[in-house]
Amino acid sequence: MRIELTGAFLAISLLFYCLFGGADFGAGILEIFTGGKDREKQKELIAHAIGPVWEANHMWLVLAVVILFNGFPKAYVALSTTYYIPLTLLLVGIIFRGCAFTFGRYDAVKDGSQHYYSLFFKISGVMVPMTLGMIAGGTFLGKGGKGDFASSYISPWFNFFSFSVGLFTCALFGFLAAIYLVGETHKAELQELFTTRARTFNVAAILTGLLVFISAQGEGFPLASLFITKPLSALSMAGATVILVPLWLALKSRRHFLLRGLAMVQVALVLAGWFSLQFPVLIATSSGAVTLTNAAAPEITLKYLLLALAAGCLLIFPSLFYLFKIFKYPARKDVS
């Protein structure tokens, strides 16, 4: 019971990291596509939207890592050994993004260096979801194995399937960012622009999602039939598809809060589908899976971890609520 509960906390942390932290990286992806006469206004909107919240949003990842190495140390070890290279790239991306954003915001002199901050912000906006997706894809597929360097440390994550999951993650994060940004402004032309972006990235998510299925077949992994055998995954999958209808209707009507809610539910359903498909495996490997059960720490450790997490929730959720109430509700005033 404690194992499943701890696993649930891990899943929720990852989910929230995608929903909130993911959108902050997605904003970096969207910045790549800024242009035209509104270019500076678009960038400014992005900066104002993520400024107060990105550090808090980022903490879901820290929480997930802590749960992993405290509650499931063997999984943490397996992950950090096999995925040494993409994890290092992920960290470099995380460091770049945080620094580039803050340097740009707090540089006392606004000159040509802003261009480079923006460049690093965009690069890391792609780098982080890409590596995150590749690692996630790898833990699911479990390719590679003991042997030479390539099969131990490269092929688990550097394959067509992982690459597709990486692209899919980029699309999802960009989609979330676009949806959130629509509600961040009252300016009609910016709303219009980010609505179009949301549509584009939603289509991209559908296409890359299909690519995930195709590439899985290509790797000899029957993903589609697996979905059918697990009712919860199939349901989540169906839900994520059906929700497209109200989502696109809401995009037309610009009901921002409904829109945000629907987008979040859609991404949550995608993740739920993945989680239930993978459950109880944390990291698949060719030499046997690392599961919640065989990676779990002793009962007493889990007991204290769960107590800490429960107490943590009591502190974190009201504080987060306060943060979002100040900066995200009602929709923020426009930047002049």
Added chain:
Amino acid sequence: MTEIFAARTQMAVSLGFHIIFASIGMSMPFLMAVSHWRWIKTKDPVYLELTKNWSQGVAVFFAVGAVSGTALSFELGLLWPKFMELAGPIIGMPFSWEGTAFFIEAIFLGIYLYGWGRVPGSAHWCSGLLVGLSGLASAFFVVCANGWMNAPAGFDWVNGQAVNINPWAAMFNRAAFPQGLHMALAAFTAVGFAVAGIHALGLLKNPKSLLHRKAFQIALLFGSISAILLPLQGDRLAKRLAALQPAKFAAMEALYQTSAPAPLVLGGFPSDQGQTVRWGVEIPGALSFLAHGDFHSEVAGLDKVPAEERPPVAPTHLAFDLMAGIGTLLALTSLFALLASWKKPAWLLDTRFLKWTVLCLPLGFLAIEAGWTVTEVGRQPWIIYGILKTRDAVTSTPGLFYSMLLFTVLYLFLAFMVAWLMVRRFRHAD
């Protein structure tokens, strides 16, 4: 370069980089809270300007601290998987609390930095204070884990397996509290003197600036109080250390032979071949007093430690003397500063004292780096004292040299960037 050396270098670079930003992150909110409080009470606009100036400078340090801290939580596993597999279940609990504290810190930092004009005054002030308190808590939890590496507790070691795990006892190991307090005081001292140094520089350029004067006073007072408490607390830590980790204690004091009474050796070059310290200054009996509070007591030397379990003596000893030397210097400066602010406040604004404070600017951070060198190098060859050796904890992933190179270049670049941004900010403000 061997794999283990690369791993140790990457860890040292990452920790050495992060600790600067973490120290600033947990100390600056308190300085800002003082200035902010004065603004609320006096409505003197200088305090508002100062608070905003500080918070804008500090925002950069916070962000770099947050991302480099995140990197560390992964690097522990990337570099030392066997350590984490053993330590995770035992000492993971303070990390799970640290996660919460870190989270709260990030949330209220956002509220504080972006809350001007959006959040009511008192709530805004409290947010700033919460950033400091949670930063402090988070530092304490992390140091608890480091304390456990020095003084393992909360499990029984049976045939190379940890059994009867007690996370509570592990967290409150005997090194946790004194080490945590030492770190907090050291951070306060370093940051207090660094900020005082920056504003002393401002005062030298622009003696009439009210902003620099107020900032200098707040920072100097903050740094001075901490710097005076620090050696008193450090002495207690040293006594605890002498009992818990005699090998580290002997290495940092470069005591090769067990002696009664034992002399305190200042500086010099320890030579492992000759088992002596060349060109050091000896104070007879002083080490006995420092270790046990008695000038004639016996102090265990490195000869009590099996040869293959001795830490590298020279770096440990020199780092310790550097740290203690700086600590003494800053404590004496602080005594003068406190005395002057009580009797002759004009002395503090004297050009000579201002120049002296500018010289002190980097010293506190240098001492922090030296102190962590003592803690970490002095524990070698162990990663968990007496339980697991560092060489047995390192990852099997090959090619660590490249990841070490990557992080070293990255952190050097970021250190340069932050320094450049601060210089730009400082120039722009004038």
